[in-house]
Amino acid sequence: MEHINDMIKAxxxxxxxxxxxxxxxxxxxxxxxxKVAERTATSNSMQACSIIRVTDAGIKKELADVCKQExxxxxxxxxxxxxxxxxxxxxxxxxxxxxDSISDMDRFFQGFTDACLMAQNxxxxxxxxxxxxVYYGSILNDPARTIEILGLPKLTFPVLGLGFGYPNQxxxxxxxxxxxxxxxxxxxxCFDNYSELIKEYDEIMQTYYDLRQANKRVDSFxxxxxxxxxxxxxxxxxxxxxxxxxGFDLKLENN
Amino acid sequence: MEHINDMIKAxxxxxxxxxxxxxxxxxxxxxxxxKVAERTATSNSMQACSIIRVTDAGIKKELADVCKQExxxxxxxxxxxxxxxxxxxxxxxxxxxxxDSISDMDRFFQGFTDACLMAQNxxxxxxxxxxxxVYYGSILNDPARTIEILGLPKLTFPVLGLGFGYPNQxxxxxxxxxxxxxxxxxxxxCFDNYSELIKEYDEIMQTYYDLRQANKRVDSFxxxxxxxxxxxxxxxxxxxxxxxxxGFDLKLENN
Numbered sequence: 001m002e003h004i005n006d007m008i009k010a011x012x013x014x015x016x017x018x019x020x021x022x023x024x025x026x027x028x029x030x031x032x033x034x035k036v037a038e039r040t041a042t043s044n045s046m047q048a049c050s051i052i053r054v055t056d057a058g059i060k061k062e063l064a065d066v067c068k069q070e071x072x073x074x075x076x077x078x079x080x081x082x083x084x085x086x087x088x089x090x091x092x093x094x095x096x097x098x099x100d101s102i103s104d105m106d107r108f109f110q111g112f113t114d115a116c117l118m119a120q121n122x123x124x125x126x127x128x129x130x131x132x133x134v135y136y137g138s139i140l141n142d143p144a145r146t147i148e149i150l151g152l153p154k155l156t157f158p159v160l161g162l163g164f165g166y167p168n169q170x171x172x173x174x175x176x177x178x179x180x181x182x183x184x185x186x187x188x189x190c191f192d193n194y195s196e197l198i199k200e201y202d203e204i205m206q207t208y209y210d211l212r213q214a215n216k217r218v219d220s221f222x223x224x225x226x227x228x229x230x231x232x233x234x235x236x237x238x239x240x241x242x243x244x245x246x247g248f249d250l251k252l253e254n255n
Numbered sequence: 256m257e258h259i260n261d262m263i264k265a266x267x268x269x270x271x272x273x274x275x276x277x278x279x280x281x282x283x284x285x286x287x288x289x290k291v292a293e294r295t296a297t298s299n300s301m302q303a304c305s306i307i308r309v310t311d312a313g314i315k316k317e318l319a320d321v322c323k324q325e326x327x328x329x330x331x332x333x334x335x336x337x338x339x340x341x342x343x344x345x346x347x348x349x350x351x352x353x354x355d356s357i358s359d360m361d362r363f364f365q366g367f368t369d370a371c372l373m374a375q376n377x378x379x380x381x382x383x384x385x386x387x388x389v390y391y392g393s394i395l396n397d398p399a400r401t402i403e404i405l406g407l408p409k410l411t412f413p414v415l416g417l418g419f420g421y422p423n424q425x426x427x428x429x430x431x432x433x434x435x436x437x438x439x440x441x442x443x444x445c446f447d448n449y450s451e452l453i454k455e456y457d458e459i460m461q462t463y464y465d466l467r468q469a470n471k472r473v474d475s476f477x478x479x480x481x482x483x484x485x486x487x488x489x490x491x492x493x494x495x496x497x498x499x500x501x502g503f504d505l506k507l508e509n510n
Contacts, residue, residue, distance in 0.1 A: 006262065008384075011379070016296065036263060041269065041390050050443070051439070053441075095480075101484050135298075140361070176302065177293075179292065185308050195350070223350075225346050230352070237359040251493045
């Protein structure tokens, strides 16, 4: 296709990299990625997210335990993106403004969105420089523990982790669901025959080899959905309690 | 800097574009952006987000009313990214799996994260092709209304809107807070003198001209934080009630 440039080529070849060489990411590249993070779009210009760059081996190990993924401890770079309304709350307080709107869930979601956009912006920049990346949603396996490990104050909350470095593996491109099932015009479209529509993708998925599972074939997508729905982490299910624990106010109405 | 490539150059020059030429975005570019969206990293491989591409002028106008930004109606392209657990819920149900974990907030946040990552991935691809972009967090000014306009079923939820096209304005780069206030090593760092630390940025912001406000100077960042905290939208503050209304289960514990 005529419009494909290097950037889009990298995006179309995106895959998760879990194993890295021993090479450190040079300081100039780190500085550049921080500049990219800084320039990311932000809700209402409020810049309500922050990054914890984890360099300490002990802290990496503690996070790897939360993630239940031992390779987290071996990430050349490990950045944790967080909602951060603490900073703006303090900036306002130093101006004698103590509005409790700082803790509402609108603010929380603005920060959460900011954090995700920033993470993906860094990923795109990193991949354009030949680095590999891996997201860790698993830092939320135990939000309270992650909060403790990183010393997160009230009005902050972990969103996702990002590992990156120079790839030491070349995983197969993971097949994805046809976007005709995921993109609609003007109104959401419900189908009445998902099993039929997903059949081809289910078959394609079974030809995919996951490097984590040696030569074991992976399940069809439909089967994975069922397995994952049955395999519940009760701590993760109760994430809202952890959000409340960090000082956010749900403003729930009586039903 | 030696590592700056075209991609990173575009990221460092990112600015919000609100006015576009009449030129349509060519179909091949739309197709390419859909491929990029498809390849975005996704939590647990569950692909729990979707896009509504709004092409209907009437629907654009209705969304512009929710956003309280009339230029939304004039976007050459308008894509709304949504949490989508409806699809996987149906896929499971057709396999006789009816686990209620499909509606827990862990699932909600996985979909929310997926939607944000996908949006930013599309933004970077679009900007690398010379398109301008604008995010609309304002679709959440009235989530229930946005849900109604787009016909969103239970277990879906709007996350953010994205407008794009060929820029018809060249806004000034908006100054950002120093990342030393937003990036920390190993542990979160609380400061006790934000007013001092933010002073230089406050002054820089006052030299920035926002095209939306003609020749009116903008407030310092600190003043903006205070103004925005005092200017509350009670509907947005109660966003969690709308999430519950879409069938998600908070699993709140008694305090």
